[in-house]
Amino acid sequence: MATEALKLSVYFGERDRSGGRLLADVVLDLFARQRVQESLLVRGIEGFASKHRLLSDRTLTLSEDLPMLAVALDAPARIRAVAEQVRDVSRHGLITLERAQLLDAGDEGDAQHHGDAGGGDGEQALELTIHLGRHGRARGARAYQSAVECLHRHGLACATVQLGLDGTAGGERRRAGFLARNAAVPIAITSVGERSALVGALPELASTLEHPTISLERVQVCKREGVLLAAPEPPPVNMPADACWQKLVVYAGERSRCGRQPLHDALVRRLRRAGAAGGTALRGLWGFEGGRTPYGERFWSLARDVPVQVVLLDTPANMRRWFAIVEEVTAQTGLVTSELVALPGAGG
Numbered sequence: 001m002a003t004e005a006l007k008l009s010v011y012f013g014e015r016d017r018s019g020g021r022l023l024a025d026v027v028l029d030l031f032a033r034q035r036v037q038e039s040l041l042v043r044g045i046e047g048f049a050s051k052h053r054l055l056s057d058r059t060l061t062l063s064e065d066l067p068m069l070a071v072a073l074d075a076p077a078r079i080r081a082v083a084e085q086v087r088d089v090s091r092h093g094l095i096t097l098e099r100a101q102l103l104d105a106g107d108e109g110d111a112q113h114h115g116d117a118g119g120g121d122g123e124q125a126l127e128l129t130i131h132l133g134r135h136g137r138a139r140g141a142r143a144y145q146s147a148v149e150c151l152h153r154h155g156l157a158c159a160t161v162q163l164g165l166d167g168t169a170g171g172e173r174r175r176a177g178f179l180a181r182n183a184a185v186p187i188a189i190t191s192v193g194e195r196s197a198l199v200g201a202l203p204e205l206a207s208t209l210e211h212p213t214i215s216l217e218r219v220q221v222c223k224r225e226g227v228l229l230a231a232p233e234p235p236p237v238n239m240p241a242d243a244c245w246q247k248l249v250v251y252a253g254e255r256s257r258c259g260r261q262p263l264h265d266a267l268v269r270r271l272r273r274a275g276a277a278g279g280t281a282l283r284g285l286w287g288f289e290g291g292r293t294p295y296g297e298r299f300w301s302l303a304r305d306v307p308v309q310v311v312l313l314d315t316p317a318n319m320r321r322w323f324a325i326v327e328e329v330t331a332q333t334g335l336v337t338s339e340l341v342a343l344p345g346a347g348g
Helices: 022-031 078-089 109-111 143-153 195-208 263-274 315-331
Strands: 003-014 038-043 046-048 067-074 094-103 124-135 158-163 166-169 188-194 213-224 244-253 279-282 286-289 307-314 335-342
Touching: 003 022, 003 078, 003 213, 022 038, 022 067, 022 078, 022 109, 038 158, 038 188, 046 067, 046 263, 046 286, 067 078, 067 166, 067 279, 067 315, 078 094, 094 244, 124 195, 124 335, 143 188, 143 286, 158 195, 158 307, 166 188, 188 195, 188 286, 195 213, 213 315, 244 263, 244 286, 263 279, 263 315, 286 307, 307 315
Parallel strands: none
Antiparallel strands: 003 067, 003 094, 038 067, 038 166, 046 279, 094 213, 094 335, 124 188, 124 213, 158 188, 158 286, 213 335, 244 307, 244 335, 279 307
């Protein structure tokens, strides 16, 4: 059975503070105090925000203040209340809201009848997110690896596993410790695919994973493996100009290139120079995109090769300009999705 939900995303810097404390701790304390069903704190590897200061793990100086993303998922009333509290404690970064559905993994009918995604000439797709514990097991392997294998086998376009530093699961705080095993610290698997592929994967996910929390969102696929499908769909004509922003997500591998640069690095730096409002690159733990088989962090690997997501946010009018840069950087590879996100207090 599907139930309506909202996803809250908070973008800020690692060194941002509120009331003398790190903003990350303050925000996650709010999530825990309100017993948010699922939440996750992720550290980015590169990015910029409204002040256009570059944050990156590529040099020691810039890596002292990396971008952070805190995500919370729950019923609309709870998330709206938490969003207002986050606005009260944060004077930095950006807060967005996205409509979602919480789904019973065993009920593929809810995915089958989920409304059309995207629009225009873009490929109809759904974004599926699975919340799990870090060290859960399934079929003799890590649970997240088994889930990614399932998604790949059923023909989804991409999947990325994000490792959390902190968060909540079932309303309980799950914070990573330096010397702890951290088995219950949350991870999130984000995947994009056609509805038919998701319908086929859900029963297997239900039988493989132990009590997963699964959510669905509509997205528009704008580009796949160098092929342009559509420009990002604009907001409805009756929507106030300040009620929403456009969110683009580019899925690629850390070794994907734009010329001699890593694709994610080229995209973040070019958009920053052009004056875009914000961009955050997030390194995954495991996943796939395009025709690649699942890959990621391996203990014995000498050279790292992991999935990367680049999240771009700006007004829909501005995003139409920045999309030309996205097109050029992803000329050979990558999956690009688009969706409209609400701003709390501005029609969200």
